[in-house]
Every structure is written in structure tokens, then in C-alpha cells.
Amino acid sequence: MRSKYLIEIDAKDVYYKDLNELIRKEIKKGVKDIRLLNVCGQRYIGDGITANNVTIHVQGVPGEDMAAFMDGPKLIVENNAQDGVGNTMNDGKVVVHGLAGDVLGYGMRGGKLYVKGDCGYRVGIHMKGYMDKVPIMVIGGKAGNFFGEYMAGGTLILLGMSTNNNDRPVVGDYCATGMHGGIIYIRGIVEEDKLGKEVKHFELDKYDKETLKPILNDFCKEMGEQFDIFDFSQYTKIIPVSKRPYGRMYVY
Amino acid sequence: MTQKFYKEPGVKDSLQIRRQRQGDYFHSHPEYKVERDNNKCIRCLVCVRECPYDCTYFDTDRNVIYNIDANCVNCKRCEVMCPTQCIEIRDWGNKFRDNAYWDFKHWGSIYKQADTGAVVLTGLGNDEDYKSYFDRMVLDASQVTNPSIDPLREPMELRTYIGRKPETLTSEDIRNSKKIKTLFPNISTEVPVIFAPMSFGAISFNFQKGLATAAKKMGTFFNTGEGGLHPDLLEFKDHAIVQVASGRFGVSSKYLKNSAACEIKIGQGAKPGIGGHLPGEKVTYDISQTRMIPEGSDAISPAPQHDIYSIEDLRLLIYAIKEAVEYQKPVSVKIAAVHNVSAIASGIVRAGADIVVLDGFRGGTGAAPRIIRDHVGIPIEVALAQVDERLRKEGIRNQASIIAAGGIRGADDIVKAIALGADAVYAGTSAMLAVGCTLCQQCHRGKCAWGITTNQADLRKRLPVDIAAERCTNLLMAWAREIKEMLGLMGLNSIESLRGNRLKLRGVDLSEIELKTLGIAQAGI
Numbered sequence: 206m207r208s209k210y211l212i213e214i215d216a217k218d219v220y221y222k223d224l225n226e227l228i229r230k231e232i233k234k235g236v237k238d239i240r241l242l243n244v245c246g247q248r249y250i251g252d253g254i255t256a257n258n259v260t261i262h263v264q265g266v267p268g269e270d271m272a273a274f275m276d277g278p279k280l281i282v283e284n285n286a287q288d289g290v291g292n293t294m295n296d297g298k299v300v301v302h303g304l305a306g307d308v309l310g311y312g313m314r315g316g317k318l319y320v321k322g323d324c325g326y327r328v329g330i331h332m333k334g335y336m337d338k339v340p341i342m343v344i345g346g347k348a349g350n351f352f353g354e355y356m357a358g359g360t361l362i363l364l365g366m367s368t369n370n371n372d373r374p375v376v377g378d379y380c381a382t383g384m385h386g387g388i389i390y391i392r393g394i395v396e397e398d399k400l401g402k403e404v405k406h407f408e409l410d411k412y413d414k415e416t417l418k419p420i421l422n423d424f425c426k427e428m429g430e431q432f433d434i435f436d437f438s439q440y441t442k443i444i445p446v447s448k449r450p451y452g453r454m455y456v457y
Numbered sequence: 458m459t460q461k462f463y464k465e466p467g468v469k470d471s472l473q474i475r476r477q478r479q480g481d482y483f484h485s486h487p488e489y490k491v492e493r494d495n496n497k498c499i500r501c502l503v504c505v506r507e508c509p510y511d512c513t514y515f516d517t518d519r520n521v522i523y524n525i526d527a528n529c530v531n532c533k534r535c536e537v538m539c540p541t542q543c544i545e546i547r548d549w550g551n552k553f554r555d556n557a558y559w560d561f562k563h564w565g566s567i568y569k570q571a572d573t574g575a576v577v578l579t580g581l582g583n584d585e586d587y588k589s590y591f592d593r594m595v596l597d598a599s600q601v602t603n604p605s606i607d608p609l610r611e612p613m614e615l616r617t618y619i620g621r622k623p624e625t626l627t628s629e630d631i632r633n634s635k636k637i638k639t640l641f642p643n644i645s646t647e648v649p650v651i652f653a654p655m656s657f658g659a660i661s662f663n664f665q666k667g668l669a670t671a672a673k674k675m676g677t678f679f680n681t682g683e684g685g686l687h688p689d690l691l692e693f694k695d696h697a698i699v700q701v702a703s704g705r706f707g708v709s710s711k712y713l714k715n716s717a718a719c720e721i722k723i724g725q726g727a728k729p730g731i732g733g734h735l736p737g738e739k740v741t742y743d744i745s746q747t748r749m750i751p752e753g754s755d756a757i758s759p760a761p762q763h764d765i766y767s768i769e770d771l772r773l774l775i776y777a778i779k780e781a782v783e784y785q786k787p788v789s790v791k792i793a794a795v796h797n798v799s800a801i802a803s804g805i806v807r808a809g810a811d812i813v814v815l816d817g818f819r820g821g822t823g824a825a826p827r828i829i830r831d832h833v834g835i836p837i838e839v840a841l842a843q844v845d846e847r848l849r850k851e852g853i854r855n856q857a858s859i860i861a862a863g864g865i866r867g868a869d870d871i872v873k874a875i876a877l878g879a880d881a882v883y884a885g886t887s888a889m890l891a892v893g894c895t896l897c898q899q900c901h902r903g904k905c906a907w908g909i910t911t912n913q914a915d916l917r918k919r920l921p922v923d924i925a926a927e928r929c930t931n932l933l934m935a936w937a938r939e940i941k942e943m944l945g946l947m948g949l950n951s952i953e954s955l956r957g958n959r960l961k962l963r964g965v966d967l968s969e970i971e972l973k974t975l976g977i978a979q980a981g982i
Contacts, residue, residue, distance in 0.1 A: 249777055253780055274710040308763060314709070333705075383757065385757065456570070
């Protein structure tokens with residue numbers, strides 16, 4: 206199928222380098238909607254692409270570092286994704302309708318990253334916000350260790366609902382260690398010993414509810430499902446104690 | 458626990474200053490003594506205004522300028538600026554009883570630590586008395602049997618291509634120059650010296666712009682460090698190597714594309730294995746703009762990059778960057794020289810890096826814990842020799858260029874490094890010296906009296922862009938001339954013929970195992 210704005214690419218047995226080159230070429234031509242069929246582990250889909258109003262649908266399981274350095278496009282994965290999704294992403298939107306692996310949104314500076322299911326370890330490390338750029342990550346399931354470590358800005362939301370790990374706590378150990386900016390919202394109770402000593406947890410206030418509502422609405426809209434996640438009394442807010450966690454550690 | 462360091466500089470009465478003095482460290486033993494000849498002093502107060510460390514003050518009651526010697530760091534600013542040359546900074550002789558074991562570095566640190574409970578920071582590079590292998594290697598010269606070349610009348614080739622080279626080239630390929638150009642992305646430099654990574658934040662904007670201007674003029678490169686590319690430096694993008702480190706400050710796909718090459722920083726010679734940390738008070742509006750973080754927030758680069766835990770992970774990031782720049786630019790990986798560095802370098806090359814940067818333990822830093830700066834890492838000479846040899850043995854030396862960094866002091870070190878196997882070198886401390894650095898090792902305090910490692914408006918204007926640019930250009934020009942002289946006397950007319958040419962090197966005063974590690978012969982043989 207091919208029109209001026211819409212194209213289908215069969216990614217079966219296509220090497221990742223060729224596939225990504227093809228995607229870039231089509232976007233340069235002005236294609237606005239790309240459907241990738243039979244994706245099977247091809248890496249770097251959407252990597253470094255600077256374009257607005259472009260949507261890439263991924264059918265199958267994409268490889269690592271999807272949407273790394275991405276700046277603008279919207280990526281929809283109808284299945285699971287692997288590690289490194291949204292690595293140092295600048296802008297755009299990634300919607301994963303399944304699970305995702307480790308190191309999501311490392312150093313992410315803008316855009317949105319939604320995952321329906323669980324994610325692995327080291328998710329949201331070093332997310333940062335600057336002026337009008339506020340990265341937003343919503344994880345529908347549960348998260349492993351080091352969630353939001355060294356976080357410097359943005360909003361990180363963990364819903365703990367659509368999970369395959371019912372017996373696991375909502376978040377792993379060392380959550381928000383070294384955090385010095387941004388906000389983490391976790392739906393559920395987070396035990397004190399899971400948190401880094403640079404943060405404190407609170408109940409949500411009016412401002413938080415106002416911020417969360419549109420994000421959660423958008424999340425439900427993208428996932429095409431109305432989840433029961435709007436009871437704000439279930440949430441915990443985690444914020445850093447200081448913008449400068451290590452200010453007193455050094456002497457001249 | 459409180460830290461009390463900074464006091465308002467300027468004019469005070471003696472009572473004020475005495476109170477202030479009591480508020481200092483419990484023990485503040487001075488390291489230097491500022492001697493002022495009161496007969497020569499005209500009370501112009503230049504020294505009072507120039508000292509950013511609040512060491513000099515004017516006592517209005519007595520009409521005399523005094524010093525708090527404990528605050529003096531021997532930056533020489535007052536000494537140089539004094540119009541009557543009445544100031545002399547001397548080593549404070551009155552230390553403890555002579556002790557070869559308990560030196561000032563150790564007992565001084567203990568006093569500070571007992572006061573604050575904190576890690577002692579310092580700047581610049583390792584200043585301990587380790588053996589320098591550069592100083593124990595000598596170069597060959599042509600005599601009678603093979604004539605030397607006179608660089609004054611014969612062309613000498615210093616141009617160096619940095620990046621991956623093809624396995625083989627057929628004569629067909631060579632005739633088809635278009636094909637060679639499209640083989641692998643390389644960067645070409647007219648002098649085998651590149652300015653070392655120093656971020657805007659660690660150094661002043663003026664100095665960075667000076668470096669960029671000099672690099673453009675001399676056909677070489679400067680490196681942004683992990684601080685982003687300031688919008689005003691965009692015109693120098695073709696001469697910028699942009700760095701990606703664990704904090705990912707200022708990194709975006711635009712940043713990667715606005716460059717000559719991209720560099721992944723794994724480690725730094727001055728502080729191998731630990732991260733960076735730009736304190737919040739240094740994150741001013743300008744810096745927050747290039748780093749893309751809020752003003753006043755700490756800029757923390759954690760020790761590891763949390764997406765790199767193996768060579769395979771490194772490969773992922775290398776190719777993520779290559780994809781982002783559409784395979785148009787070489788990707789470099791910078792590591793600190795540590796034990797077993799050759800195996801690590803081999804892994805890096807196999808992971809797809811086009812350039813490997815080795816940073817020796819003499820490499821400088823904007824800030825590092827003193828114990829780490831002085832005691833971690835290995836000399837660049839041995840690391841370089843070992844890496845070059847290993848890559849050659851494995852048959853993958855063509856896959857990556859090697860850049861040697863960390864304590865390159867002059868054209869002599871450059872020539873020796875290239876003979877040991879480097880393609881080019883990074884020079885950082887030398888460039889700082891070129892613009893007036895006095896090696897006072899206070900870079901971490903952000904109050905550089907010479908306007909080099911500070912972004913405080915009143916201090917940074919002490920180093921104007923054009924002067925920085927001119928002096929750095931001159932340095933490169935002088936080095937290029939010296940390198941050409943050195944090449945000529947060895948009977949070489951191209952830097953390519955020197956690379957890895959260890960026959961041109963001989964060791965003096967080195968043990969057998971040292972000679973073997975460096976891969977060179979004893980002088981006289």
C-alpha cells in the first residue's frame with residue numbers, strides 16, 4: 206500500500222541499517238504515516254529523527270534503543286519493546302502497547318513515553334526538564350530497581366496495574382536514589398526502605414491532581430482503554446529534598 | 458557542619474579582618490607567603506581588587522595592605538598585576554619540622570577534613586612525582602647515511618586523517634578518489650593536535666570560544682566536553698567534537714549533527730571510574746541554556762553511563778549515535794588509561810568506535826577528589842604503547858585512530874606520542890597555559906583569577922576572546938613548526954611515516970621491563 210502520505214514497509218529480513226535508512230528517506234519525501242510490518246528486533250527505529258506530525262506504527266517487536274535521540278515523531282508499538290526506548294529523547298511520543306525492557310528514557314529531555322505493561326531496571330534514569338521541555342513517562346505496570354535514579358526533571362508515573370508480576374512490589378529497590386529534580390508519582394504504597402535518602406514522599410495535593418489528570422487521560426486515550434486509575438488517594442508523590450544533594454560532600 | 462570559605466573581598470578595617478580570620482578553619486596553615494615591599498607599594502589597591510580568593514585586604518586604619526596568607530593559592534595574579542612590582546609570593550618556609558613522609562598534601566587535607574567531614578577537591582592534573590616516560594625517551598636523527606630533510610625548503614606533511622580506515626585499497630580505488638571519500642567518515646586535521654574536552658562550565662565561555670576560533674583557523678578541532686554546544690559557537694560546528702557522557706547534558710540529535718565528530722566519554726584520566734559534578738552555584742543562566750537544565754540545579758554526571766554496562770551496550774550507543782548522524786561522522790570513545798587498557802581498547806574498537814581516546818593519569822580536570830587525581834590511572838606513554846601494539850597484533854589497528862591525551866606538554870611529547878602509536882593528541886592543560894594559567898589547581902572553585910576556569914562575569918572578562926584565540930593559534934603554529942623540525946631531522950617528511958615508528962625512539966634510564974612495555978630499545982642499540 207502506498208500513497209503520498211502513507212506507506213507500508215515490510216521489515217521481514219531487512220537489516221536495521223537499511224530499514225532505518227528507508228524510514229529516513231520516506232520521511233524526507235514527506236510521508237506522514239509509516240507502517241512497519243513484521244518488525245523483528247531491528248534496532249534504532251526512529252533514532253535521531255527530527256520531524257513533526259510523523260507517525261510510525263511498529264508491528265512486531267522492535268530492537269534496542271528505539272526512539273533514541275528522537276525529536277518529534279510519534280512511534281506506536283503494538284507489541285512489546287526492548288531496552289533503551291527513548292534514550293536521550295528530545296521530543297515526540299512513544300506508545301508501547303506491551304512490556305518494555307531496561308533503561309527506558311535515559312537522559313530523556315522532552316516528549317512522552319507510555320508503556321502499558323511492566324518495565325525493567327534502571328528506568329527513567331537522569332530524566333531532566335528545562336524551561337518548557339518537560340519529559341513525561343507513564344509506566345502502566347511495575348518497575349524494577351533504580352527507578353528514577355539521578356532524576357533531574359520531568360514527570361515519571363508508575364501505575365502498577367497491567368502487570369505480569371502480581372507478587373512483586375510496585376517498584377524495586379533504590380528508587381529515586383540521587384534524585385535532584387522532577388516528580389515521581391507512584392500508584393500504590395512505596396516502602397521507605399525502597400527509596401533513596403535524597404527524596405521524601407508525600408500525598409498528592411491539588412496541584413498534583415491537576416497535573417496528573419490530563420496525563421492519565423492521554424495515557425488512556427493512547428492505550429484505547431479506560432483504566433481505573435483516577436483515584437488520587439492511591440498515589441504517592443516522591444520529590445527530592447534538595448536541588449543539590451551532594452552540595453556538602455566536598456571541601457576545597 | 459558548616460563550610461566557611463568565602464569572604465567579601467575588599468577594603469576592611471583591622472578589627473573586621475581579625476574577626477574574619479577567626480572564622481576560618483580551626484587550623485589554617487598557610488602554604489604560601491605574600492611579601493609586599495611597603496616602600497614600593499603605592500596603595501593603588503590593584504592586588505585587593507584582583508584577588509578572587511580574598512587573600513589581600515586594605516586596612517583603612519593603618520593605610521597598609523595586608524594578606525591572609527592561608528588563603529593564598531599562588532595564582533600570581535597580584536604579583537603580575539602590581540604596577541610597582543612590590544609583591545612577591547614565596548613558599549611559606551615556616552611549615553612543620555622537616556618530614557619526608559608527612560607532606561603538606563596529607564596533613565593539610567587532614568586538617569580540612571577534620572573541619573568539614575568532606576572529600577578534598579582539587580583541579581588540574583596529577584602533580585605527584587611519578588616517573589615520566591616521555592622524559593626518558595629520546596629521538597633518533599639522520600646522520601650521513603640517510604640525510605635529514607630541511608623543513609624550511611621542503612614540504613612537510615602534518616595533515617592527519619582521523620577515523621576508521623579500510624582494510625585494503627586497490628590501485629583502482631585510489632584512482633577513483635570519489636570512492637575513497639565515501640568509504641568511512643574521517644575528520645582531517647592540519648596539525649595532529651586537538652584541543653582536549655573542556656566543557657563550558659568547567660572553562661569560561663571566552664576561553665572556549667577562543668579555542669574554537671583557534672581550531673578553525675588552524676584546521677583542527679576543539680571538544681565541547683560534556684557541556685553542550687553554546688548557540689554562539691554554532692559557527693564553529695565543523696570544528697567541534699561533541700561529547701556524550703553519562704549526564705547527557707545538552708545532547709540532542711541537533712547537537713550530534715552540529716559537529717565534526719561525536720565522542721562518548723566513558724572516563725577521564727584525572728578521575729577514572731568516577732563521574733562529574735558541576736555544583737549548582739556554577740549553573741548560571743548561560744550554562745543552564747547549553748546544558749539544558751534549570752539554573753542552580755546540580756549537573757550530576759554519574760560514574761557509569763547507566764545504559765552501558767558492557768562492550769555490547771557500548772556498541773548499542775555507538776551505533777545509536779551513528780544512526781542519528783546517518784553514518785556521516787566518526788564516533789569516538791574516550792577512556793581513562795587504566796590497568797589492562799589494551800584489552801578494553803580492543804573491545805571498544807570491536808564495538809565499532811572509529812576513534813579511541815586514551816587519557817593518561819596526568820590529564821587535567823575541572824574538579825576531582827585529590828586522592829583520585831593523584832593515585833588512580835596509569836601513564837599515557839605505557840597505555841598508548843600497549844594499546845597500539847595490541848590493536849596491531851589483533852589486526853584491527855586500521856579500524857580506529859588513537860588519540861593520546863593526558864599531560865601533553867609540548868611538541869616533544871607530541872612527536873614521542875605519535876612515534877609510540879598515536880594518530881593525534883589532545884592538549885588541554887597546555888592550552889590553558891597558553892592563555893595564562895599558572896597551574897594553581899583551583900579550577901574547581903570557579904574563581905579563576907585569570908578568567909580561564911570561571912564564568913563569574915567580572916572574572917571571565919579578564920580573558921578576552923580575541924586574545925585567547927590568538928594565543929591558542931600561536932601555540933598550535935609554534936608546535937606545528939617544531940614538529941616539522943623534528944620530522945625533518947629524522948629524515949621524515951610526513952607525520953604518517955612517524956606513526957607507530959618506534960625505531961625512532963630509544964629509552965634512557967629505563968629497566969628492561971619498562972623498555973619492553975613501551976616497545977622501544979635501549980639508547981645506544
